[in-house]
Amino acid sequence: MRINYHTIIFSCFLWIACEKKINLPVPKIDPIVVIEAILCNKKGESKVSLSKTEDINNNGSPIPIHNAIVKISEEGSNVVFTFKEKNNSGIYYCNNAIAQINKPYRMSVNVDGKIYESIEKSNTQTNFLCAKIIPTNPAFNQLNNDNGKSTVSVMIMLNNNGNTSSQVITNIFHKGRVVASNQNFVLQPHETRTSRVINIRNINFQDQDSLIVNVKLINKEMYRILESIRNNARQFSATPTTPFSNISNGALGYFQVCISKSDTIKKNDNSQKCPNL
Amino acid sequence: MYYLIHFTKVFVYFLLISIPYLLHSQKRDSSILDNIIITNQKEQKSQQVLMGVEKINAKLVNKLSFFFGERDMMSVTALMPGVKSESGGQGSISIRGGGYDQNLVLLDGATIYNPAHLLGAFSVFHSDAIKNVTLYKGTAPARYGGRISGVIEAESREGNNTSYIAKGGLGIITSRLSIEGPIQKGKSSFFLSGRRTYADFVAKTFSKKIRGNELYFYDGNAQINFHFNEKNTLSFIGYYGQDRLNLKDLFSINWSNLVGLSHYQHIFSYNSVFNTYLSFNQYKVNLNLDRTRTQSKPLEISFLSRINEFTFRSEWEKVIYQHKILVGMSGLYRNNIPGNVFFDGVALSNLRRNMAEIAIYAQDNWQIIPKLNLQYGLRLQSYLIIGGNNDFYILDKDRNYIRTVKMNGIVKQFISPEPRIALKYSFKPNHSFKIAYNRNSQGVFLINNSLASLPTDRWIIASNNVPISTSNIGVIGYASNIHEWEFSTEAYYKFINNIVDYKDGANANDPIIDQQLLIGKGRTYGIEFLIRKHRGLFSGWIAYTLARAEQKTPGVNNNQYYISRQDRLHDFNIVFITTPNPRLTIALLWTYQTGRAVSLPSAKYKLIDRTVFLYKARNSGRMPPNHHLDFSLSYKLKHYKHLQSELAFSIFNVYARENPFIIQIKEDPEMPNKVNIIQTSLFSIIPSISWNFTIF
Numbered sequence: 001m002r003i004n005y006h007t008i009i010f011s012c013f014l015w016i017a018c019e020k021k022i023n024l025p026v027p028k029i030d031p032i033v034v035i036e037a038i039l040c041n042k043k044g045e046s047k048v049s050l051s052k053t054e055d056i057n058n059n060g061s062p063i064p065i066h067n068a069i070v071k072i073s074e075e076g077s078n079v080v081f082t083f084k085e086k087n088n089s090g091i092y093y094c095n096n097a098i099a100q101i102n103k104p105y106r107m108s109v110n111v112d113g114k115i116y117e118s119i120e121k122s123n124t125q126t127n128f129l130c131a132k133i134i135p136t137n138p139a140f141n142q143l144n145n146d147n148g149k150s151t152v153s154v155m156i157m158l159n160n161n162g163n164t165s166s167q168v169i170t171n172i173f174h175k176g177r178v179v180a181s182n183q184n185f186v187l188q189p190h191e192t193r194t195s196r197v198i199n200i201r202n203i204n205f206q207d208q209d210s211l212i213v214n215v216k217l218i219n220k221e222m223y224r225i226l227e228s229i230r231n232n233a234r235q236f237s238a239t240p241t242t243p244f245s246n247i248s249n250g251a252l253g254y255f256q257v258c259i260s261k262s263d264t265i266k267k268n269d270n271s272q273k274c275p276n277l
Numbered sequence: 278m279y280y281l282i283h284f285t286k287v288f289v290y291f292l293l294i295s296i297p298y299l300l301h302s303q304k305r306d307s308s309i310l311d312n313i314i315i316t317n318q319k320e321q322k323s324q325q326v327l328m329g330v331e332k333i334n335a336k337l338v339n340k341l342s343f344f345f346g347e348r349d350m351m352s353v354t355a356l357m358p359g360v361k362s363e364s365g366g367q368g369s370i371s372i373r374g375g376g377y378d379q380n381l382v383l384l385d386g387a388t389i390y391n392p393a394h395l396l397g398a399f400s401v402f403h404s405d406a407i408k409n410v411t412l413y414k415g416t417a418p419a420r421y422g423g424r425i426s427g428v429i430e431a432e433s434r435e436g437n438n439t440s441y442i443a444k445g446g447l448g449i450i451t452s453r454l455s456i457e458g459p460i461q462k463g464k465s466s467f468f469l470s471g472r473r474t475y476a477d478f479v480a481k482t483f484s485k486k487i488r489g490n491e492l493y494f495y496d497g498n499a500q501i502n503f504h505f506n507e508k509n510t511l512s513f514i515g516y517y518g519q520d521r522l523n524l525k526d527l528f529s530i531n532w533s534n535l536v537g538l539s540h541y542q543h544i545f546s547y548n549s550v551f552n553t554y555l556s557f558n559q560y561k562v563n564l565n566l567d568r569t570r571t572q573s574k575p576l577e578i579s580f581l582s583r584i585n586e587f588t589f590r591s592e593w594e595k596v597i598y599q600h601k602i603l604v605g606m607s608g609l610y611r612n613n614i615p616g617n618v619f620f621d622g623v624a625l626s627n628l629r630r631n632m633a634e635i636a637i638y639a640q641d642n643w644q645i646i647p648k649l650n651l652q653y654g655l656r657l658q659s660y661l662i663i664g665g666n667n668d669f670y671i672l673d674k675d676r677n678y679i680r681t682v683k684m685n686g687i688v689k690q691f692i693s694p695e696p697r698i699a700l701k702y703s704f705k706p707n708h709s710f711k712i713a714y715n716r717n718s719q720g721v722f723l724i725n726n727s728l729a730s731l732p733t734d735r736w737i738i739a740s741n742n743v744p745i746s747t748s749n750i751g752v753i754g755y756a757s758n759i760h761e762w763e764f765s766t767e768a769y770y771k772f773i774n775n776i777v778d779y780k781d782g783a784n785a786n787d788p789i790i791d792q793q794l795l796i797g798k799g800r801t802y803g804i805e806f807l808i809r810k811h812r813g814l815f816s817g818w819i820a821y822t823l824a825r826a827e828q829k830t831p832g833v834n835n836n837q838y839y840i841s842r843q844d845r846l847h848d849f850n851i852v853f854i855t856t857p858n859p860r861l862t863i864a865l866l867w868t869y870q871t872g873r874a875v876s877l878p879s880a881k882y883k884l885i886d887r888t889v890f891l892y893k894a895r896n897s898g899r900m901p902p903n904h905h906l907d908f909s910l911s912y913k914l915k916h917y918k919h920l921q922s923e924l925a926f927s928i929f930n931v932y933a934r935e936n937p938f939i940i941q942i943k944e945d946p947e948m949p950n951k952v953n954i955i956q957t958s959l960f961s962i963i964p965s966i967s968w969n970f971t972i973f
Contacts, residue, residue: 018935018957018958018961019955019956019957019958020935020955020956020958021953021954021955021956022901022937022940022954022955022956023954024877024898024899024900024901024940024954025898026877026878026879026898027877027879027893027894027897027898028879029879029880029891029893031880032880032882032891034882034883034884036883036884036885051882051883052882053880053881053882053891054880054881054882055880055881056878056879056880056881056890056942056952058881058950059948059950059951060950061950062882062883062950178886181885181886181887224782226885227782227784228781228782229884229885229887229889231782231783231784232782232889232890239778239779239780239781239782239783239785239876239895240876240878240890240892241781241782241783241876241892241895242781242782242889242890242891242892243782243884243889244781244782252882252884252891253882253884254884
């Protein structure tokens with residue numbers, strides 16, 4: 001459970017503060033290749049996005065990289081997935097790319113003759129037990145929502161069977177749109193059955209709507225990378241740092257091999273698949 | 278432990294050898310007058326042996342009440358060369374490039390861990406309760422230890438032991454009242470003082486929306502003195518201050534300082550004094566958050582951070598011929614909860630740490646010849662990390678967590694011999710050259726949760742993973758006093774070992790905080806100038822500091838030195854005070870500081886549908902500079918029998934400069950691919966009026 005109490009406290013002092021946009025000189029660098037590659041155990045979830053860094057004063061979308069050669073191969077076998085770019089978007093897909101449990105994979109991206117590589121291994125099966133929508137603290141609804149939207153609190157129940165900690169990442173979808181992404185947490189060895197609550201703010205959620213909760217188990221290094229991405233984007237961070245990368249040759253981004261499990265949940269769902277704690 | 282025992286033996290031998298000599302010499306040194314007992318004697322800077330010492334008294338502070346009319350001792354301390362406040366406030370003070378946690382802030386000898394109220398807008402030291410503040414910028418007497426940068430010691434006001442006096446002030450957002458008088462005339466006295474802000478009362482009156490919400494602080498000082506006879510004095514001193522912030526039904530936070538102290542003084546003779554102090558102090562942060570409620574079961578989340586200290590100090594000062602000798606010992610027991618989270622009262626993390634600090638010290642201030650003074654001494658400081666069956670973390674060589682173990686007994690011990698020497702040569706009357714060296718150490722550190730200093734920053738103590746910090750500072754300087762004018766300049770170089778900083782991409786909320794920290798080195802250097810006029814129609818000072826603060830941490834910034842958070846290249850203060858007639862005092866202050874070092878991004882890119890930033894180097898950018906002009910005017914009103922009063926009018930930040938408190942990189946809400954640098958400023962122009970009174 002994370003508590004961004006310092007963010008809350010600081011926000012409370014802002015009643016005596018004022019904000020304004022300023023211009024400060026920032027150091028410039030040449031564009032760097034950014035790779036976001038995911039190989040999952042479900043069809044259609046695997047993709048590789050290629051782009052370049054841009055000046056922070058640019059207002060446009062990220063610059064996509066076209067005509068790259070993108071391959072993911074299973075180490076120690078001759079299984080190779082070749083990814084092709086779709087619609088000149090800089091996003092490369094391979095329909096039959098599926099990750100197997102406990103297998104290592106090598107990603108190779110060739111951009112203008114320069115090769116960027118990474119080797120990753122999937123972890124064991126996810127320990128996701130169930131999810132359910134729970135009542136939200138009314139104060140959250142009062143403070144954090146605009147235009148009649150509300151906060152929805154989702155409790156997910158997890159299980160850690162091993163003797164070591166497990167790293168979990170959760171994404172929640174509503175009507176095909178990601179409403180909560182990159183919710184990372186670590187299950188400690190003693191947490192044989194535990195729950196985490198994710199508050200989705202500013203959501204236009206009706207009683208008949210459903211949410212899809214997708215839980216992925218990732219390895220420790222991948223968790224560290226995702227944490228660094230999250231800390232980078234967080235306001236008031238004590239040490240703003242470039243997110244870590246597990247890709248060679250100076251590329252930014254990550255190559256993730258994951259095993260995921262999904263559950264569809266509704267409000268007031270009385271099926272007892274997720275018991276009270 | 279062997280070294281500690283060995284040094285204790287040496288110390289005892291030293292005492293055994295010196296005591297007969299000291300006692301015998303009492304009969305012989307009657308020609309020497311010293312200021313041991315006459316504590317209020319003013320000493321010109323050119324006559325002080327120690328360097329980097331500034332004394333701020335209440336009389337001066339009363340003329341410089343710029344911020345809401347508050348008579349704040351720390352705000353004036355921060356106007357001295359080499360002293361910088363983080364954001365123009367009074368709370369987080371950096372001395373000679375040191376961290377905000379590297380200063381020992383003392384109230385009559387007891388530690389105050391957070392001397393700030395309301396994000397540093399006010400400090401805990403106001404001039405109705407505090408007689409004076411002494412600042413040591415790194416070369417302090419041997420009695421002080423446990424911090425590597427500076428010492429700020431506030432001395433409480435004693436009660437008047439002959440008549441009753443009430444003092445107070447009514448201001449726009451804060452008021453204060455103090456009462457003092459004799460318990461038994463001429464023999465014992467009391468002093469009570471209280472202060473509270475009431476901005477929340479005023480706001481509630483005008484707005485229904487914020488009813489039930491709170492934002493205020495209060496504090497109180499108390500002192501009782503017993504003068505049993507000419508030779509024996511006993512004092513009891515107390516302080517309690519609390520800040521409260523409460524948002525109805527959402528969360529509440531309060532943080533508090535508590536001090537209780539007793540001081541016994543025995544005067545053997547006019548040149549021999551014995552002092553004993555016994556104190557307890559506590560700093561506590563408590564946060565409650567009703568994060569999630571189910572219909573049947575409310576889930577309460579709370580956060581507790583606390584540090585308790587019990588301290589004993591005993592020392593003896595004695596003048597023998599041209600020597601002023603100080604010997605003493607101190608012991609401290611510290612219990613720390615760095616930051617535990619509770620769910621419905623059940624601890625999610627239950628980390629506790631215990632530490633003992635034991636020190637023995639001796640010092641001699643020797644006038645070798647009339648022109649040459651030498652002050653030398655040694656403090657032997659020992660830090661013992663006590664297990665107490667608490668959890669300790671085992672980390673690998675990359676400082677990644679491996680496992681938790683329970684430990685008992687002494688887990689780790691650090692011993693720090695801290696020599697100090699200061700030499701003053703007065704080549705002409707009122708002109709002197711000085712040179713000094715000090716070594717200091719520290720076993721307690723403040724870990725910032727965010728890029729601003731907030732009360733939720735966590736104090737941690739040295740452990741099996743975090744060693745003590747040590748610093749070595751060398752200073753050279755010149756001081757002169759000509760009539761009412763004073764000029765001084767000092768250049769310093771400080772090297773710090775084992776400075777704590779975050780790893781790249783650290784998670785500041787990690788309960789196993791040890792694995793997020795790295796141990797590095799630091800260095801600070803600079804030159805300070807002070808020109809001051811003490812008396813006359815116009816008085817005041819100009820202070821300028823040119824300084825640098827850097828650190829080097831393995832794994833950060835390609836192992837190269839980078840600028841520290843508290844680095845300010847230029848720091849400039851002008852204070853101007855005039856008293857055109859006995860009733861009217863006008864003061865002006867202009868202050869300028871180079872902006873704070875921050876990490877600014879060089880490029881942006883997208884990952885997981887978020888805009889993330891590429892940072893080329895840590896702290897490679899700068900916030901805009903911080904400067905403001907302040908004005909204060911006080912006018913003494915006509916006396917009425919037993920009432921003296923004055924009206925104080927002030928304007929803080931006359932030209933409404935929006936000084937940066939923090940800056941953030943934020944996505945533009947209207948253009949998702951655009952990012953803006955957003956500056957948050959706290960205090961713009963603040964006019965204020967207050968009425969101060971004395972009833973006697």
